[in-house]
Amino acid sequence: MNNGEREEFIRVDGRKPDELRKYSIRAGILKNADGSAEIKLGKNWIVVGVYGPKEHFPKFEALQDRAIINCRYHMAPYSTTERKSPKPSRREIELSKVIRTALEQAVILEKFPEMSIDIFIEVLQAEGSTRVASITAASVALAEAGIPLRDMIVGCSAGKVNGQIVVDVGEAEDKDGEADLPIAVMPNLKRVVLLQMDGKLTHEEFKRAFEIALKGAYELYEEQKKALKKLIEEMSLVQEQEGDEDE
């Protein structure tokens, strides 16, 4: 027997309850953007481009004491099983807003009065939990753009599927699941910047879901740092070599 321990519950795609899908993050993937990043999380493929800080236009809309963030979360027509109209849906407008307010918590906007920062999130393939993956990539893109941040922002989701609390809800699980809880946090300041829930959870289940999502977020935070380090290493390869010669 299994020594009284509960048998490990296996998910639709064979994952353990606290196992993330396969992921990778790359920074600096677009030449023209001031900052850019790409995230792959399961079949999710999301690209983020950041432009700015730059002068805000029209001028009368600019704020004297801080920068304005423009954020667009957009799904490509071919990103979903059924073709999605390229026109922004109500869902995309809501997600653009919650992602923007989440990122505003980290960006030191007061450094750039009268300016704006554009963040474009393009979901090229969607497979569940796109909003949190988007935010994770957007944070890397902002860092790559050299925009001062109080902390990184990293997102992860949890949910209840077949009565089990699981991390990183995939598309199939989201459809049949009982609840979905996307969160995004500033991992060092330990603050929640995005929190939504949809479905039915008891307080106890919410606590477990929150903790499991948090654990997933901290795992992705390591990947964010890795992506940025790798980019810096690549960029400074030449200077580094010169530096070595001097020593």
Place this chain on the structure above:
Amino acid sequence: MSKEFKGKTLAEILRIEQTRNYLMKGIREDGRSMWDYREIKIEVGTVEKAFGSSTVYLGDTVVVTGVNFELGTPFQDSPDSAILLVEGEILPTASFEAEAGPPDEYEIEMSRVVDRSLRESGIIDFKKYAIIPGETVLKIFIDFNILNDDGNIIDAAVLGAVSALATADMPDINYIRDNIDEVSNINIKEVPRTKFSIEEIPIANTIALYNGKMFVDPTAPEEEIANSLITFTHLATGEICSIQLLKGSLSYEEVFTALDKAYEKSVEIRDKLSEMGIIKL
């Protein structure tokens, strides 16, 4: 202009500044305690032409809600479910800043939070209203309008939707089933009516945070200066059916403190609804 004052009247700016001074001292602009709601007044059946309606007054916030029914074809991915459409608008009468025109992102967010609070709660038994599964189902429209915005419109809108649904009439499903051959000729408004029955009662509670102080039912200026706003919707069972962080950020601990407080308040408001005779517990 800084962000808080953009597009506001001098009177509004003064009210915001006064509210800020009060909150710094731990008091509310209207003298309430941190955990008190403003007076809640609910009138039902205020729009006779709708199948169900309500007017909710939450302090100076006013929300009118109408419920309507139509027949329609179900969505492909849920052929045996009725359809719910929830849409809300902040009318240009609601405040100095409110504008006519297509809904902006705040209105869309508000509508979608109210939508999720209702949809996920199980207030409507969607299977019950699939008249001929795969062919004809009931379409339930809940439209709400903010007539005057003095903050906390999500809590008020969910109260409005629950009150309108709980007291709504609906077209008799059995009559439609019996006359399904002539379904295209049926005028939904002329079908004999029965009472709509609600299965659950979701209650939304928004918690505001300013300088580490937590409070409920923020007014418009309190929302403006709040560092964070978060809405939880609870069911009678104590389950959560929707959460939305509307503004700002929270520490990990604050999320759970706010959750407990929201649940406490949801019990109080549910009792109030029952006292008013709008719902039966």
